Amino acid sequence: MPTLFIVPTPIGNLEDITLRALRVLREVSLIAAEDTRTTRVLLQHYEIHTPLTSYHEHNKLTKLEAIFAALETGDVALVSDAGTPGISDPGYELVKQAIEQGIRVESLPGASAITTALVGSGLPTDGFVYLGFLPRKDRALRDFLTAIARERRTLVAYESPNRLVDTLKAVGEIFGERQTCVARELSKKFEEFQRGTVSDVLAHFIEHDPRGEIVLVMAGAAAVEPVQWDETQIRRALNERLEAGESLSSAARAIASESGWERRAIYALGVSKE
Numbered sequence: 001m002p003t004l005f006i007v008p009t010p011i012g013n014l015e016d017i018t019l020r021a022l023r024v025l026r027e028v029s030l031i032a033a034e035d036t037r038t039t040r041v042l043l044q045h046y047e048i049h050t051p052l053t054s055y056h057e058h059n060k061l062t063k064l065e066a067i068f069a070a071l072e073t074g075d076v077a078l079v080s081d082a083g084t085p086g087i088s089d090p091g092y093e094l095v096k097q098a099i100e101q102g103i104r105v106e107s108l109p110g111a112s113a114i115t116t117a118l119v120g121s122g123l124p125t126d127g128f129v130y131l132g133f134l135p136r137k138d139r140a141l142r143d144f145l146t147a148i149a150r151e152r153r154t155l156v157a158y159e160s161p162n163r164l165v166d167t168l169k170a171v172g173e174i175f176g177e178r179q180t181c182v183a184r185e186l187s188k189k190f191e192e193f194q195r196g197t198v199s200d201v202l203a204h205f206i207e208h209d210p211r212g213e214i215v216l217v218m219a220g221a222a223a224v225e226p227v228q229w230d231e232t233q234i235r236r237a238l239n240e241r242l243e244a245g246e247s248l249s250s251a252a253r254a255i256a257s258e259s260g261w262e263r264r265a266i267y268a269l270g271v272s273k274e
Contacts, residue, residue, distance in 0.1 A: 004098045005077040008084040008110025012187035014045050016111050029074030032067055038081045060090045084112050088132050114156055117183035117215035123154045131157040145174040152220040161210040172198040179219040185212040229259035238270055
């Protein structure tokens, strides 16, 4: 059965590709590439002569028919300019339709700027949220940051060097002085990790014009210690709910979720009141 291979490619250094990926690129009948010029550099470096076709953001829907026609007679590899296809790159629609048509899809592990930046940032890696490319317009960006300001997991996003300074200013105003890392030009000659508070990182890039491909990593919101209600507050809330006709069991459960008290203790107060 023909297979659609999802093949990660280097995000900078051409050595960052697996032996399996190279074998697949040699053996498939066709490579669908985001930019054939970029992919051709990689293929020439490894002396791979597999035919190429373009598959990018502007033709990804019209090109599906041709790619599925190729899959009728042989395997096809999908690659993006750099990293893993489908992560803020074309690929989702192709993979989705291939699965729906019963075509075997094989996703290879490999390079990703997201995980490379996250691990090198020094920020917590036990849970993170990938945000994709941040909104371009200032109002939309600030609304977006406000909506995720209480997220406690580490935040990872792509950003343009032209907008980085303005984005860091908005992050500082909305998030406060969180630990932040800007990972720039990963695996390339001028690779750079700038780590510190938002103000520290912002000051660096105000002085040094940011260039190249950028991943922005931000610490999640700090945990907020719950406020423990006193007994007077518990009794007041309990009275209001009971007088409104709510059952003692339901009222105790609802108040427990807000007060820091155990449900059984609240229920006992209600029983003693009766």
